[in-house]
Amino acid sequence: MVCCLAIFALAANAQKESIAGVEFGASKAKAMETFKTAFGTPVSETPDVVEFKNVNYEGQKFTQVFIYFDNDKMNQARFYLACASKQQAVQKMNEIEKSLAARYKNMSADQEDDGSKFVKGGLGPDGQSLFTIYTFKDRKNGMKWTTGLRYGAFML
Numbered sequence: 001m002v003c004c005l006a007i008f009a010l011a012a013n014a015q016k017e018s019i020a021g022v023e024f025g026a027s028k029a030k031a032m033e034t035f036k037t038a039f040g041t042p043v044s045e046t047p048d049v050v051e052f053k054n055v056n057y058e059g060q061k062f063t064q065v066f067i068y069f070d071n072d073k074m075n076q077a078r079f080y081l082a083c084a085s086k087q088q089a090v091q092k093m094n095e096i097e098k099s100l101a102a103r104y105k106n107m108s109a110d111q112e113d114d115g116s117k118f119v120k121g122g123l124g125p126d127g128q129s130l131f132t133i134y135t136f137k138d139r140k141n142g143m144k145w146t147t148g149l150r151y152g153a154f155m156l
Helices: 004-013 028-039 088-102
Strands: 049-057 060-070 074-082 107-113 117-123 128-136 144-152
Touching: 004 088, 004 107, 028 049, 028 074, 060 144, 088 117, 088 128, 107 128
Parallel strands: none
Antiparallel strands: 049 060, 060 074, 074 144, 107 117, 117 128, 128 144
16 A cells, blocks of 8 residues: 555656646647747747747757647657857757756766767656757758757657
8 A cells, every 4th residue: 555655646746848838748739829928939830840949948049949749749849059169069068968957867978979979868758768968060050060959759
């Protein structure tokens, strides 16, 4: 009985993960209501992807944010911050890591094949990592160094 109560208490206290207060799996209509308040008017919108520009989140001003929906459920978010150099992109990655570390204790760093650091952490609704923070040269943005913060994609 004590074991069952402990499991129930853990389940009751389980944190629902969200972006700006929108939980993964939320309907597009509900999500967009909140995102428009938090991020402003989208610059583009299709049934599956919504793009915002110049969004303040986690103490950073992200250049672009893409929110993805699958079967009308939010399942992924990608935040991009264009940087002037690789050094600045790494610095921004470290700042975001520090910000998220205040909430998520289960973070770990690893390296890509080219030696670039990336960080994973949190627990997503599918039991995998909630987010990944990384740097890359963005071909779509004139090969500028960019810091990325990716949540998902989750199978909901």
